[in-house]
Structures are given as C-alpha cells and as structure tokens.
Amino acid sequence: MTARTTAAPRIAVLGGGIGGLATAAFLRREGLDSTVYEQAPRLAEVGAGLVVAPNAARQLRRLGVLDAFRDRAVRLDTGWEFRRWQDGTVLSSENLADSCERLYGEQTYTAHRADLLAALQSRVPAGSVRLGHECVGLDTAGEAYTLRFADGSTAGADVVIGADGVHSVVRDTLFGAAPATYSGLCAFRALVPAPSAPEFARRPAQTLWIGPDHHLVHYPVSGGDLVNLVAFAPAGAYTTESWTATATVEEFLAEFAGWDPRLTGLIRAAGTPGRWALLDRDPLTHWSEGGVTLLGDAAHPMFPFFAQGAAQAIEDAAVLAGCLARGLDDPAAALRRYEGLRVPRTTRLQTVSHGRAHVNHLPDGTEQRARDTAYAQEDPLLANGWIYEYDPEAELDRMAAAR
Numbered sequence: 462m463t464a465r466t467t468a469a470p471r472i473a474v475l476g477g478g479i480g481g482l483a484t485a486a487f488l489r490r491e492g493l494d495s496t497v498y499e500q501a502p503r504l505a506e507v508g509a510g511l512v513v514a515p516n517a518a519r520q521l522r523r524l525g526v527l528d529a530f531r532d533r534a535v536r537l538d539t540g541w542e543f544r545r546w547q548d549g550t551v552l553s554s555e556n557l558a559d560s561c562e563r564l565y566g567e568q569t570y571t572a573h574r575a576d577l578l579a580a581l582q583s584r585v586p587a588g589s590v591r592l593g594h595e596c597v598g599l600d601t602a603g604e605a606y607t608l609r610f611a612d613g614s615t616a617g618a619d620v621v622i623g624a625d626g627v628h629s630v631v632r633d634t635l636f637g638a639a640p641a642t643y644s645g646l647c648a649f650r651a652l653v654p655a656p657s658a659p660e661f662a663r664r665p666a667q668t669l670w671i672g673p674d675h676h677l678v679h680y681p682v683s684g685g686d687l688v689n690l691v692a693f694a695p696a697g698a699y700t701t702e703s704w705t706a707t708a709t710v711e712e713f714l715a716e717f718a719g720w721d722p723r724l725t726g727l728i729r730a731a732g733t734p735g736r737w738a739l740l741d742r743d744p745l746t747h748w749s750e751g752g753v754t755l756l757g758d759a760a761h762p763m764f765p766f767f768a769q770g771a772a773q774a775i776e777d778a779a780v781l782a783g784c785l786a787r788g789l790d791d792p793a794a795a796l797r798r799y800e801g802l803r804v805p806r807t808t809r810l811q812t813v814s815h816g817r818a819h820v821n822h823l824p825d826g827t828e829q830r831a832r833d834t835a836y837a838q839e840d841p842l843l844a845n846g847w848i849y850e851y852d853p854e855a856e857l858d859r860m861a862a863a864r
C-alpha cells in the first residue's frame with residue numbers, strides 16, 4: 462500500500478488516450494513526473510470528431526496548447542442546432558459567435574481527435590510515454606503497486622491512475638470485473654472530405670437532426686477540410702464495440718429512410734462508415750482505493766449526447782494533478798479529495814447524457830411537441846452554463862480554503 466512519504470511519488474498513468482495524456486500534462490505543469498503506459502504501439506486516435514466546449518478549451522489554454530490546437534480546429538458560430546428530422550426546421554440553437562466568449566471566456570471548437578491528442582501530447586515529455594505496454598494486471602499487495610504487462614514486464618508505482626477507458630483493468634481490479642451492458646443503441650460515423658459534403662454541413666455549426674429512435678450529428682473538423690458525421694440508431698442484434706468495425710452506406714441510408722432528403726447526399730458521401738454498439742454503465746460512487754484511482758471513461762463512461770466525455774477527462778486531469786501536488790505527503794488522501802470534487806459533477810453529466818437518448822429519439826406525438834416547444838423557449842448556451850463555466854482551479858481553491 463502507499464505509505465506516507467514526502468518524496469515525490471512514482472506516478473503511473475495507465476492509458477495514453479485523451480485522459481491519460483491530459484493527466485501527464487497537468488502533472489508536469491505541477492512539477493510532477495509520471496510515466497504513461499499505453500497498450501497501442503503508437504499514439505494515434507482513429508478518425509472521429511469532438512466538440513471542445515469552453516470548459517475544455519479553458520484547460521487547453523491553461524496547458525498553453527490552445528493556440529496550437531486552434532490551428533487545426535474549427536471555431537463554431539452555432540452550437541446544438543437541433544433540427545426536425547423530416548424537414549430540417551430549426552428547433553433551437555446556441556448563438557456562439559455573439560455570446561460564447563462573453564459568457565464563458567472561451568469559444569467552442571470542433572476538432573479531429575488526433576489534433577486534440579497531439580496538443581496534449583506536446584506537453585508530455587516523450588521519454589515518459591511507454592508504448593506497447595498492455596497492462597494485464599495490477600498487484601496491490603505490499604509497499605507499492607506493481608503493474609503487470611502482457612510481455613511479462615512489470616513496473617512499480619506509488620500512485621496508479623487508471624485512464625484506461627471503458628474496459629478499464631484498473632477499475633476491474635479495484636471494484637471487480639463487471640462487463641458494461643449494451644445500451645441498445647449503435648452509432649454510425651464517418652469523416653467526409655469537405656468538397657464532397659453539402660454546403661449546410663460545411664458551416665461552422667454543430668447540427669443535430671432529431672427524430673423517432675434516431676438522431677444524426679454533423680460538424681466540420683480539421684480546419685474545415687473534413688465533416689464529421691455521427692448518427693445514432695437502434696442496435697438490434699448488433700453488439701460489436703470497436704472503433705474499426707464498419708457498415709455500408711446502404712445500411713446507414715436505410716436507418717434514415719424518409720428523413721429530410723438533404724441528408725441523403727451527406728450519408729452517401731460517407732464512404733465506408735464505421736459502426737459500433739454503444740455501451741452503458743451505471744455511475745460509480747467512488748473511484749479510489751489507497752493510491753489507486755480512476756479517470757475519464759474508466760471512471761465515468763457517458764453517452765456522447767452532451768459531447769462532454771473527453772472534456773470531463775481533461776477536467777479530471779486538472780483536478781487530480783492539483784490535488785496530488787497539494788497533498789504529496791499523503792497521496793491516498795489527495796486521491797480521496799480528487800474523487801470528492803469530481804464524482805458529483807461527472808455523475809450529473811452521465812445522468813443527463815443518458816436522459817437525452819430518450820428525449821432526442823421521441824416518436825412524433827404529444828411528448829415530441831412538448832419537447833420542441835421547450836427547446837424553442839430555451840437558450841441552450843445559458844441552460845448549459847453549469848457545464849461550460851466550470852473551472853478546476855476555482856474548485857481547488859475552494860477545497861484549499863475549506864481545509
């Protein structure tokens with residue numbers, strides 16, 4: 462177990478995704494070294510897009526990587542532009558161009574995941590990332606922790622951060638293996654070269670077409686060179702959960718038969734779309750045991766319907782690094798404080814993201830009309846203020862003042 466120590470602890474971060482690299486970057490910013498163990502032979506994100514909301518942009522600025530990130534991102538003028546499935550009637554939207562920075566001090570961006578990963582990686586010393594290290598076990602007996610890897614090698618650590626995603630080995634070690642359940646939903650996704658995409662999909666807007674049992678999202682990424690397209694539909698018997706599984710354009714089109722004909726052109730441009738089943742997990746009430754904790758999707762996987770999973774992983778990283786840096790004499794207590802600051806917020810986001818699956822997929826009828834009326838009366842930029850205004854530094858200051 463982790464002993465009280467005044468020397469800097471050996472910190473192992475398991476997983477070199479957005480959460481793991483953000484953790485290493487924020488620890489570095491606090492003057493703490495860490496080692497990232499990643500199973501993949503190289504750091505690369507398979508193609509897909511992300512919305513980087515003001516709460517995530519604030520953290521990129523703090524790391525000093527926002528300017529570099531912006532070079533390849535797209536600054537949005539319009540966010541959460543909900544459209545009716547049949548004819549594209551706009552039900553509501555965020556006017557980001559006029560208000561986002563004034564309200565939250567940052568803009569909203571869309572980006573290719575690889576560009577976000579590269580921005581975070583630029584703040585992590587190259588020598589501290591060990592690729593090709595698939596962790597197969599974590600021993601928690603004894604004076605310190607031992608990570609065991611598939612190639613038979615091991616590594617010791619005083620603090621272990623499980624940023625190893627939705628199938629986390631660290632979570633299984635701490636809380637027992639419990640496979641995620643299938644949500645009944647699957648996602649189709651594609652990156653469409655901008656010249657092949659219709660004009661409406663090239664606007665700097667995050668657009669969501671919502672209708673019975675389905676919804677479809679698109680926005681430009683990669684400096685406008687590509688349009689990210691992701692669509693959600695009933696999974697039926699489909700249970701493959703892989704970023705590399707594919708579908709056909711015909712299967713994709715069949716799911717959206719009868720929708721606004723403008724979408725047909727966009728879906729046709731999807732080439733060979735990816736397809737995967739969305740997993741579901743109930744929120745955990747705590748994440749840490751001694752000097753071991755969880756972060757990002759390992760701790761709180763969420764449906765992508767508030768576009769906040771990566772943003773929450775980055776916030777986790779900032780809070781975790783702050784707690785550890787302020788509590789090096791007792792890392793286990795620091796991790797409990799981290800968890801105490803983060804669990805309520807991520808649980809709320811898991812819950813509201815889950816709820817949106819029902820709301821976005823209502824069949825036409827009374828409930829759908831009530832939803833559309835509520836959307837029309839709401840300014841989502843203000844309604845989502847609790848998400849966008851969050852600042853880990855303020856949380857850490859509040860914690861320090863309360864101690």
Ligand SMILES: Cc1cc2nc3c(=O)[nH]c(=O)nc-3n(C[C@H](O)[C@H](O)[C@H](O)COP(=O)(O)OP(=O)(O)OC[C@H]3O[C@@H](n4cnc5c(N)ncnc54)[C@H](O)[C@@H]3O)c2cc1C
Binds near residue numbers: 500501691758759770
């Ligand atoms: C369709 C979709 C759209 C999304 N849109 C958005 C969005 O717009 N905005 C947003 O903020 N979020 C979005 N998200 C969520 C976001 O992608 C995730 O929340 C985020 O990537 C989680 O990062 P992570 O680092 O915790 O986990 P992961 O990205 O899963 O990274 C885990 C890493 O750990 C490694 N690993 C796993 N097991 C081991 C092991 N045993 N040993 C060593 N390494 C291991 C993996 O190889 C991987 O590199 C979306 C998600 C989906 C599915």
